[in-house]
Amino acid sequence: MDLAPLAVMIVDDEAPARDRLRDLLGDIASEQPTQVVGMASNGVEALRQLEDxxxxxxxxxxxxxxMDGIEFAQHASRLTFPPKIIFITAFDEYAVQAFELAALDYLLKPxxxxxxxxxxxxxxxxxxSTRDVIDTIAAPRRHLTCSERGKIHLIPIGEVLYLKAELKYVxxxxxNREYLLEESLVQLEGEFPDRFVRIHRNCLVAxxxxxxxxxxxxxxxxxxYWSVRLNNVPELLPISRRQWANVRAVLGD
Incomplete structure (x- = not known):
């Protein structure tokens, strides 16, 4: 039975490497039919293409x-319909073991x-599920992602002043503005323990x-009760009694 072509995106910062992968896909088309629907030089560019x-x-x-491949994979795994991921790497067999759980497969260059x-x-x-697999990666991201009307916004983690849980969103x-994230406050706290401190059951501050x-x-x-004041944020953010001792210990009197 004829196989349906797989829609493939190639993400590599070196143009010759992208071209080689495209040519290899053509070489094996009779065995594994594919259609290259996008080529990108980094994770940021690739996320933009995944919008369309x-x-x-x-x-x-x-x-x-x-944006390196690991962080890109973390963001791609959070899409509504996350693609499967195959890493391409120049690392040797021993180094690659660190990434085995982060993708369906990996290929060594060449x-x-x-x-x-x-x-x-x-x-x-x-x-x-790519979502389940990529969530095993421990390295914190450098960006958060927010999807608005089909567009993916990248939010540098260094620009986030606070994270507040509201209903099913954070x-x-x-x-400059607020973004709605479809992530849990607990997961974000665990991913960025050095960046944020919990001041309330529903709030983390930078x-x-x-x-x-x-x-x-x-x-x-x-x-x-005590509240925390953040730079360039007009509102005060209340600190719960349960968190006050820890906040004072972490941030000082």
Missing amino acids: VKVDVLLVDIRMPA VRAERLANALQKVRKSSN TARTL REAVIGFERSVGEDGGEG
Whole structure:
């Protein structure tokens, strides 16, 4: 039975490497039919292309500028219909072991046609969720992603002042605006422990953004509470009694 072509995107910062992979896909087309629907030089460019095209499998280099393959895979795994991921790497066998759990397969450069065909066959047979696999990666991202009306916004993690859980979303506040993230506050806290500190069950603040604390009077003259003031943020963010001791220990009096 004829196989349906797989929609493939090639992501590599070196043009000759992208061209070689495209040519290899052509060489094995009778065995593993594919259609190259996109080529990108880094993860940021690839995410932009994924806004407009459906991709079955990503062939992704690991070392790239702007956004490397690992972080790109983390973002791609959070798409509504995440593609399967095959890493392309120049690392030797020992170094590659660190990435085995992060993708369906990996190929060592220079890529051989037979090995590429086998990897694509794995894609066709696999029922594993890319989302579940990539979530095993421990390295924190340099960006968060927000999808708005079909467009993917990249939010540099260094620009996020606070993260607040509201209903099923998390609001990420930067100096310029707010973004809605479809991620959990617990997961974000675990991924960025050195960047954010929890001040309330529904709020994490960027440590570097804190400029002081203020004591507020409770409603109807009741017991007061502490709030944190962030640089360039007009509103005060309340600190829960449970978190106050830890916040004071981490951020200072």
